[in-house]
Amino acid sequence: MNAASASAPSGTSPPPPPATQAPAPAAPLPPLSGSARLWGTLALSAATFMNVLDTSIANVSLPAIAGDLGVSPTQGTWVITSFAVANAISVPLTGWLSQRFGQVRLFVLSVVLFVLASVLCGLAPTMPLLIAFRALQGFVAGPMIPLSQALLLSSYPRALAGVAMAAWSMTTLIAPVTGPLLGGWITDNMTWPWIFYINAPVGVLAALVTWGIFRHRESPRHALPIDSVGLGLLVVWVASMQIMLDIGKEHDWFESPLVVGCAVVAVIGFAAFMIWELGDKHPVVDLTLFKIRNFWAGAIATSFGYGVFFGNVVLLPLWLQQFMGYTATQAGEVLAPVGLLALVLSPIVGRTVTKADPRQYATISFLVFALVLWMRSRFNTQADVVTILIPTVIQGIAMAFFFIPLVTITLSEVHGPRIPSASGLSNFMRITAGAIGTSVSTTLWERRATMHHVHLVETLQQGNSTLAQTLQGLQAAGLSQQQALGQVELLLNQQAFMLAANDIFYASALIFLLLIPLIWLAHRPHASEGSAEAAAGAH
Template sequence: MATAAPAQVAHAPLEGAARVWGTIALSAATFMNVLDTSIANVSLPAISGDLGVSSTQGTWVITSFAVANAIAVPLTGFMTQRFGQVRLFMASVILFMITSFMCGIAPNMTTLILFRAMQGFVAGPMIPLSQTLLLSSYPRAKAGLAMAMWSMTTLVAPVMGPLLGGWITDNISWPWIFYINIPVGVVAAAITWTLYRKRDSATHKVPIDGIGLALLVLWVGSLQLMLDKGKELDWFHSAVIVTLAVVAVVAFAFFLVWELTDKHPVVDLSLFARRNFWSGAFATAVAYGLFFGNVVILPLWLQQYMGYTATQAGMIMAPVGLLAIFFSPVVGLTVAKVDPRRYATFSFLVFALVLWMRSHFNTQADFWTIMIPTIVQGVAMAFFFIPLVTITLSGLTPDRIPAASGLSNFLRITAGAMGTSIATTFWENRAALHHAQLVESVNTGNAAAGSVISGLGSSGFGMDQVLGQINRIVDQQASMLAANDLFFGSAVLFILLIPLVWLARPQRSGAGAGDAAAGAH
């Protein structure tokens, strides 16, 4: 059980212009943070090419940020008690700007991954604390409105991320996807310090669970490294992968034992005794892993095999927030009246529909055919976070909500990183399989293959050029079929997740919508 925080001084809500400026500043910091989880997606081919690595290695730019961020999130409660909400939030914003600059000047992929991990780690407290400070700025009766305003920011950022990332990559250069954080951070930090410096929370010294933290870093880091390097090193035929798997399993076992017996655990595992917590947290984590894995694959496929520029791929990804921005306030204001399990079920069904639609893409699919499922996905996004957070945190006393929010966010972010690695590995493996199957049918006995070969030959191509062209067509088809497999499998998994949501008990009392929303994202 986590230690109780000292008695807090209740600050009066902000009024008028101060509340507006406070909302803008806190939302800007959140925007900058969430933007960085999606802005690099469409820039991966450019970053990988510029730094001379494969696109698979390029995905480390995403996973290194996510893993470090996941490890930092559960520490927010401990660090808040030691340093105070406002001071910790300011430190997080300032360090985020510094590490963003370092990412931009990184000379090679190794350095970039290191700086991205540092950026993810210092960003950990920013999102939970932006919610906490925002809720303290509004009267309790308007907590739902505060969280609806905040959630709209987290939905606009994924819209802007691919668009900005694509435009910057095509028209300036990819380091600017990181430099763009600096002016936003300066504005957010200046306004926040002006308004909130006299509203800091009480602090007291609490012991840090150093061993628990070390074991957490060890097992999460080993597991993610195993997933990222597996394809490259031929999985369990490699001694490195076997070693990483053993380290991850052993460190996880020790972590469980230590956290369940330590007086001040870094992660409060006793929360898993609550059915609503574990069913909500696991449903959120698996669904987010599926969603994020597919979000990474789509722009890679569009740029590598469909001839899209980074800007065009960004335009395909961007509309995911349009309907989400419209529906999110509705969900935020009605989630207390409607069974959140119904909303979550609806979200999973729409996600499944979107992925089923994508599983029917072919290499002739035009811009609008590819974009329509992205627009529909906005509906699923709106009904995803707030109802699942309400389920996860329902019935908890206010003093346990920060620990529960930290743990559920840790699971979600870790699942996102793992989803990226698993999706890219699955896509490449299925593409290799489809490539082998398609190549078998390319022979003189196949009428279609024969006509393509003779057609290219009569156009003046030499035999080597003909075979090169055919191989390119086979590559394109194989990657398309592999993406279809991934989309269809993900759709099925979303359907299978629905019973997990219904294992939760109906919410009767406990965390209100405002408190629950405070753990959102």
């Protein structure tokens, strides 16, 4: 489930300044045919698969990575959030970079750098270096998904654009399914660095085939200005905010001068960013898009929904491995079926979204997400595999009705050259929300677990005969008093974190229900060819 994508800038980029504009616009390239189109589709899809895979493959490997590098599993979530934040920052630059260097060159360079960053991640001897290399990996990955859409659409006749994007979308659904399975198997049977090394052969082949087929189909290049001040402010406030969220739980939040400092920098940086972007002629983020009703309603609903969803995606395997005795492989097997129904239903949603009301489809998604999370809030420490699997399978319905309808709503009132900017901004919001959701969910999980642990201990200390009976039973089984007390503490921790996870799941279900009215603040989109293509590439 990726998580990171933006709309293709192909054919919709704003015209260059008169000084750099070509005498006449280049004629559209003819579509590819035969084996060239087949191999081009496979190469672009493989690169996309590799990219999206890396948003989920590390989830089940976090305990192993954290243990090997000597940090806590919650500190290990930086491996996920650093990738997501860097990826979010680079997405708005795709349009400018592609016009400066050309779509084909930029795509191939992005794939090659992604492979290099992946190898560096596998070689990282410490957590700070791994986080730095993951941030690099996320940053260079930014252009890959939108440019793969652009190149793929240019390879097919316009009448087959929907087919092309449907085929492309399958890779973005298969990758989140494969990620936990592959990551778990590699972690248990090899070593965790191989979750990054496997990108090398896929990326190299994808880059070579793409260059061989598309190098003669390069897009025009123009020397366009870049909003360097706006980009710098964007990096400052987003990075400061994410650092604050990630270190807050370890430094007692605003009792720490470091956390307070990050918060101040984030707030001031955000305010300066807003002021600068509203006054700049070539902003890196077009904030005037928020004047469009469907854009702000769709983008906010998508961001909040994705943030809640992704936070729970990270939390579930952590709970299974740390407190339910699951191996990384077993956790991956439990999470993998989430894409089964999504694979079946997504093509149907893509074909019908412009004929039906996408607000109804999005409502179905949020209702199913709420149902799934409510079912998880009923889990207990005796939950078996089937109990855990059922809501995971049902969640595939929610995923199928989530991305395509919401992207259709978000872009439905945006026209012409503003579409790339709108897609970049909405995806920046979504990806950033995913990183925030990860940090918030893991922080609240620990805090609620601490609270539940205190309450459980108080209950046992109030003359409850259960503690005495449990200790007697454990000592009768051959444990010393100290060992019996240690076993009770383990049971208390398991129960406390289970109750904390239930709290997060239940609150998440309520948030999805509360987001439904936001969807209906948008106008019903009118069916159009442009929105259909946007919906096809929604993932």
